Amino acid sequence: ASCIAADASAISATYSLFEKNEGGDVIFARPASTVDVVHSTFKQNVAKAAAGQWHSHDGGATISLWEASVAALQEVSFIENTGVAAGAILVTGESTVAIDGGLLSGNTASATDAAGAAAAAAGAIFATSGPTVHNVRCEFKDNSASAPDAAAGGIFDTGPAPMPGTTR
Numbered sequence: 001a002s003c004i005a006a007d008a009s010a011i012s013a014t015y016s017l018f019e020k021n022e023g024g025d026v027i028f029a030r031p032a033s034t035v036d037v038v039h040s041t042f043k044q045n046v047a048k049a050a051a052g053q054w055h056s057h058d059g060g061a062t063i064s065l066w067e068a069s070v071a072a073l074q075e076v077s078f079i080e081n082t083g084v085a086a087g088a089i090l091v092t093g094e095s096t097v098a099i100d101g102g103l104l105s106g107n108t109a110s111a112t113d114a115a116g117a118a119a120a121a122a123g124a125i126f127a128t129s130g131p132t133v134h135n136v137r138c139e140f141k142d143n144s145a146s147a148p149d150a151a152a153g154g155i156f157d158t159g160p161a162p163m164p165g166t167t168r
Contacts, residue, residue: 002026006033006069016040018062023048025060025083025090031067038074047083060084061109061126065095073099078124080106085119086126086156087143091133097125098134104143104154111147121147122156129158 002024004011008031017040018026025047029035047060061083065071071089076099078088087107091097104124111121120126123143127133133155145151 002028004028006030006035008032010034010036012036012038013040014038017043018045019043020045022046025062025064027063029063029065029069029071029095031069033065033069035063035065035069035071037063037071037076039076041077041079042081042088043077043079045081047081061086061090062088062107063097064090064092065097065131066092068094070095071097073097073102075101077103078105078107079103080108082107083109084111084121085109086122087124087145089125091125091127091131093129093131096132096134099136099138101137103139103141105139105141107143109145109147109151111145111149111151119147120150120156120158121145122151123153125155127155127157133157 003026006029062081081087109121111119123145140154143153
C-alpha cells in the first residue's frame with residue numbers, strides 16, 4: 001500500500017518528512033490527480049513493485065504519477081530512496097512533473113518483473129510513454145540503477161523527444 005494515494009484528486013504536503021516507509025509508492029497519483037510538495041524530504045523509503053490494476057510490472061518509485069497526473073515539487077529532497085522503476089520519481093503517460101530546486105542524492109533502482117524478465121530503471125527519474133519533466137535548479141548526486149534491459153543513474157527517458165530543461 002502507498003502512504004498517500006490520490007485518485008482523481010488533489011493532495012499537498014508542505015514542510016513534511018517521509019522517512020523509512022516500505023511497501024508501495026510513498027505517493028501514488030492517478031488519473032488526472034494533482035500533487036504539490038513544497039520544502040519536504042523523502043528519505044530512505046523503499047518502494048516495491050506492486051501488483052494490481054494500477055501498477056505496471058516495473059512500477060515502484062517514491063512518487064509515481066500515472067494517467068495525466070501533475071506534480072509540482074518545490075525545494076524537495078529525495079535522499080537514499082530505493083525503488084523498482086525509479087528511486088525517486090516515476091512519470092508515465094501524459095503526466096507532468098515540474099521540479100523547482102531540490103536534491104536527488106543516493107537513490108537506487110533495480111528492475112526486473114515478477115517473472116524475472118528484462119526491465120529498465122533509473123536511480124532518480126524514470127519517464128515513460130510521453131510524459132513531461134521540467135528540471136529547474138536540481139542537483140543530481142550519486143544516484144544509481146541496475147536492470148537487465150537498460151538503466152540510468154540520473155534520468156531514464158523513453159519518450160520520443162528530449163524532456164524540457166534536460167539534454168541528451
